[in-house]
Amino acid sequence: MGADRTDVLGAAQRLLNRDPGASMSAIADAAGVSRATLHRHVDSRDALLVELGTRSLDQWERRLDGVAVEEVAATGDAAAIRAVLEALVLGYVDDADDHGFALTDHVILANAELIERTQRLADREAVLFAAAQEAGVLRTDLPLRWFGHTIYGQLVAGREAVRLGDVARRDVAHLVLSTLLAGVTSP
Structure with a gap:
């Protein structure tokens, strides 16, 4: 077969x-x-990794399209922007289960075509982050691109924490989202 x-x-x-x-x-x-x-x-392991990296970027793009990221950002509605931001982050946590290795694989991270596409998707995401800053959802004292890097880092940290048994998989979404939106210090 x-x-x-x-x-x-x-x-x-x-x-x-x-x-x-x-x-x-x-x-x-x-x-x-x-x-x-x-x-x-x-043809090769590298070709396989690039194809799987492409699949992970396809999923990222589907997430952005699914929440109409640019359209919601254009509304300036703080509640809608926050809801989309939360939906994206929760979706990204789920996607990390399927595409997590692509977050750190050196072949994927070094491929010029994937780097270019990653930048285009990060640009789309940055439109939401800029609107979230303007609407008061995200801090304005942080660089715009920092939010994407923070989410990325939290996804890697979440996968590693589950792998090591430090947190339960069911808790990762809440941990990533609350860390992004509230930080790690006491209020």
Whole structure:
């Protein structure tokens, strides 16, 4: 029985989330195919990683589109902007379960096409952050791009905290969102 490309990529993604250093043999085993079959789907491990990085960016774009980020930002409505910001962050936490390895993989982070696309998506996100600053949802004394970096860092921290058993997976969304919006100091 031949393996469908989507199934092979899904199996690779799940394995790489558990073991980012997994070999092509291990990936083929996880997908239930031979190495030859895996190589019919992707030429190399780097090509596989770039394809999976593209899938993670596709999901990021779907998140931004799904909440109509630019349209909501244009309203200037603080409540709507905050709701979209919260929905995005909660969605990103869920996405980190599926695409988490892409947050730190050196092949993905060094690919010129993925870097360019990441910048375009970060620019779209920054439109929301700017509107959130203007509406009083986010602090105005912080650089605009800091919010995206903060969310990114929190996603990496959340995945690592779960991996180490320091926090329960069910608590990560609340921890990331509350840390973003309230910080870590006592009120």
